[in-house]
Amino acid sequence: MKIICIGRNYAAHIRELNNAIPDEPVIFIKPDSAVLRNNAPFFIPDFTTDVHHEVELIVKICKTGKSIPQQFAHSYYQEIGLGIDFTARDLQNKLKEKGLPWEKAKGFDHSAVIGKFISKEGLDLNHLDFSLQKNGEVVQSGNTEQMIHNIDAIIAHVSQYFMLKIGDLIFTGTPEGVGAVKPGDELRGFIGDRNMFRCAVK
Ligand code: ZN
Numbered sequence: 001m002k003i004i005c006i007g008r009n010y011a012a013h014i015r016e017l018n019n020a021i022p023d024e025p026v027i028f029i030k031p032d033s034a035v036l037r038n039n040a041p042f043f044i045p046d047f048t049t050d051v052h053h054e055v056e057l058i059v060k061i062c063k064t065g066k067s068i069p070q071q072f073a074h075s076y077y078q079e080i081g082l083g084i085d086f087t088a089r090d091l092q093n094k095l096k097e098k099g100l101p102w103e104k105a106k107g108f109d110h111s112a113v114i115g116k117f118i119s120k121e122g123l124d125l126n127h128l129d130f131s132l133q134k135n136g137e138v139v140q141s142g143n144t145e146q147m148i149h150n151i152d153a154i155i156a157h158v159s160q161y162f163m164l165k166i167g168d169l170i171f172t173g174t175p176e177g178v179g180a181v182k183p184g185d186e187l188r189g190f191i192g193d194r195n196m197f198r199c200a201v202k
Helices: 011-016 070-074 089-097 151-160
Strands: 003-007 026-032 051-053 055-061 077-083 112-119 129-134 138-142 169-171 185-193 194-200
Touching: 003 151, 026 151, 055 112, 055 129, 055 151, 070 077, 070 151, 077 138, 077 169, 077 185, 077 194, 112 185, 138 169
Parallel strands: 003 169
Antiparallel strands: 003 026, 055 077, 055 169, 077 112, 112 194, 129 138, 129 185, 185 194
């Protein structure tokens, strides 16, 4: 199982980090050791003092495919979920400055919070509200209509490079409002008003 993540997919988030709007999706991968499930706590690793939350809609792949045409992409997923792409922002900025890959800042152990999954049936995936609360206050909220590349476009693009397999997960990018977490924080993610995960920061 692999986790494919899309960077810079929401214009307001691109602006808050002073990045350029990409003409095709920015892709990176987290290893399976990054998974943090079942509302388990997140321990801030020693190598960073600036871990940011990035709440993201997650797509779970249900069929193997390569070079999937966009018009057929919808048949490769039945469920969506919500999670956090934890990012060691200080480390990422150092790596970016040197033009090096982001893996240490993005793919470290337990950096991928994964909540429960729900059927996509009956959901309007192009107009879906989601949000992240930190200590009871909304810190990030987005709607999938703000995505630069929608789910089907992401699947079409990603699958040109990486064969998608059953159980693979795609993190579809974060809206604005990313910020640092500290020990004692509690994060809760929502699709609409449905609670998808909680995560205590230690
Ligand atoms: Zn992200």
